[in-house]
Amino acid sequence: MYSEKVMDHFENPRNVGEIENANGIGQVGNPSCGDIMKIYLVVEDNIIKDIKFKTFGCGAAVATSSMVTELAKGKTLEEALELSNAAVAQALDGLPPKKMHCSNLAADALHAAIKDYQEKHKSA
Amino acid sequence: MRRVYFDHSATTPIDTAVVDAMTPYLTEYFGNPSSFHSYGREVRKAVEAAREKVALAIGADPKEITFTSGGTESDNMAIHGVAYMNKNKGNHIITSAVEHHAVLNTVKALGKEGFDITILPVDKYGMVNPDDVAAAITDKTILITIMHANNEIGTIQPVKEIAAIAKARGVYVHTDAVQSFGKIPLNVDDLGVNLLTLSAHKFYGPKGVGVLYIRKGTRWKQTLMHGGSQERLRRTGTENVPGIIGLAKAAEIVSANLQKEQDYLTKLRDKLIKGVMDNIDKVILTGHPTQRLCNLASFCFEYIEGESQLLSLDMKGIAASSGSACTSGSLEPSHVLMALGLTHEIAHGSLRLSLGKDNTEEDVDYFLEVLPAVVQRLRMMSPLAED
């Protein structure tokens, strides 16, 4: 049901973990629907220098989290905010129709983390 | 890679003796059992011999056995047929919160049609309390449908007690014995039920064929389908002959080996449960600790989501299943797990391992060897595990 890319990202997820000195953190989903994604960012000079994730969810949820971190790393915040759910799914060679909502979560978590950073650094 | 099949509750491989019994009916003996000529008669004879075998296996009369297209159809036929035939007597139907969808959705559909329905809760082990059944019966109650053993957590229901209560009140009882047949001794008179469902592919028979037992004298009629007059008007449509022959052979084999298999599977299951409970923390056994199917071990692992778990095990060659919503892409975890009173997070971490006669101790060892790393890896990824 999953593409090889999805399986690869599930088996060898990139950028798993937490960042202690993260300056942006975003979390979406809730345990009652079975999906939680949390993204940690280190932003320097408007660029995503480091990014890590933690995810509770299905194979697609793990793979999209992993993929979104890969896609976002090194991008400017504006570029990262442009990253759409469809782009994440596409980068994984597609997802089964029932699992498309998992890719929403990944992009949403990234965007939430960026917003968190922007909130905290409004004055700057 | 080693492959281990631990999903016998979903479906079983077909016994080779069953395939051998079916083969002549896929080749030489192809006649339609309703046909008048020799090609028909030889097949009719085989179908009736199959009916006798099934009757023998559950202590019924052959006339009480109707062949269907599977467990789902049997459940639908049983419930709908009793409901429609007994409308004049009453419109109340009792079931439980942990039934298979083939029962639960059928009862709910009748609810929408104006029947009055009661869905009984279960305790934390998934068990229905016979006292609750007694309290729920009214003058309008016409049917109680409670499964014999649960497909997700293996809990065995007190069907005999329930049937005794129902009988005293003149209420019919149907039980879905899809998961229990071949694993617990099963006799319709001993259980005291009026209707009972079997599905061949759960006991080493083929998919697409089942049985509905209807006790003589039960006010029931075929209401789902209209057509020709096969199966003494109980089930229309040309009979799935090879399927029926296979079902009967499978019933014969599991009945003959019941005690031996039960002992063997209980040993494997207990080894598996002990291995999991001893080596993994933050895990609960779901279902009843003792009143459970001999082949079913089911757990919830905290901080872990079921589908990821299945996927990880699958990559190691282990086939299992989960009641997690993510396996189906829906939001709610299985209604069975929710009925146990588990939180959503916990229910999402469910894992069902259902064993079969071809599993070995080595299969269990291999699983126990693989599991800790799987759990650890997923917990490392989980945002829930941090606190």
Added chain:
Amino acid sequence: MRRVYFDHSATTPIDTAVVDAMTPYLTEYFGNPSSFHSYGREVRKAVEAAREKVALAIGADPKEITFTSGGTESDNMAIHGVAYMNKNKGNHIITSAVEHHAVLNTVKALGKEGFDITILPVDKYGMVNPDDVAAAITDKTILITIMHANNEIGTIQPVKEIAAIAKARGVYVHTDAVQSFGKIPLNVDDLGVNLLTLSAHKFYGPKGVGVLYIRKGTRWKQTLMHGGSQERLRRTGTENVPGIIGLAKAAEIVSANLQKEQDYLTKLRDKLIKGVMDNIDKVILTGHPTQRLCNLASFCFEYIEGESQLLSLDMKGIAASSGSACTSGSLEPSHVLMALGLTHEIAHGSLRLSLGKDNTEEDVDYFLEVLPAVVQRLRMMSPLAED
């Protein structure tokens, strides 16, 4: 003794290539297609490939193909599902007097539930007149169900013309193509129907599996059975996987060989019809003289009762069938024969010979050799024959 099977309309032997295609799914590939793991996925792939084959065979999209337990279930599902989903639009259903019981009894049951039903008559060849259909349609008509070819007399209905009329009036059309598929070129777009029924065991596939084609956009829903969410909610219950694989293989084979088989069977059938008409007096050919299935020869022999005839032929190794009431122990001859306007006596003498690809000229010769003595002996015994 020579055995000749002339009852292919009742059921066909399974093609050896079909059995070979099924075998792996009775042995190695036993997984449940709904299962998440590798055992499930390999089977899911095969089921979806089967769906594509069937779609290709009838010019449909795979999403329009639903697998069922047979022709009877498909007919019931089609009619009931359209009726219930379109109640708000109207409650009128049109069918014909020569439909299979799976259609006719389903429509009649809806009639008892308050639907308004029209059962169109047929001409003496068993043919529905499209003008009658046009005249019967009202603003309340939601469904027309007319079979593609008749199982007792082989008459091919003008389904395409009927569907064109229906479409212009915004009415859905279902056709039971159980007997025609594999014998007449069949394309759902060319026919213009919304729903269509197939049954595998009529085209060298296994018993207990069928297809319901539902054109995209048709307002239809599953109303017969409740349960799990297999077949995209169109048919619940664990799929009959070997059956589905066999059905698809059989569909592929009959489609590939259609022209060749049609030519071959037409030749055999015409030889048989000519042989009977030339050598037996007081016999009529039932069904349409030209618009008939290539494999079906059906007659009524005056002064003779059908069952006696079948019995006599059976004693000579020939398997045939009859629409006579006596084969079923009831009193009425088949509704199809009665709809042709035949008298009871004549209808009781019906004989159906339905040929298949393994029949040979020698089979026909043997039958023609045996028949006169059978007819003569029974007529000698018959009190009707004296005048």
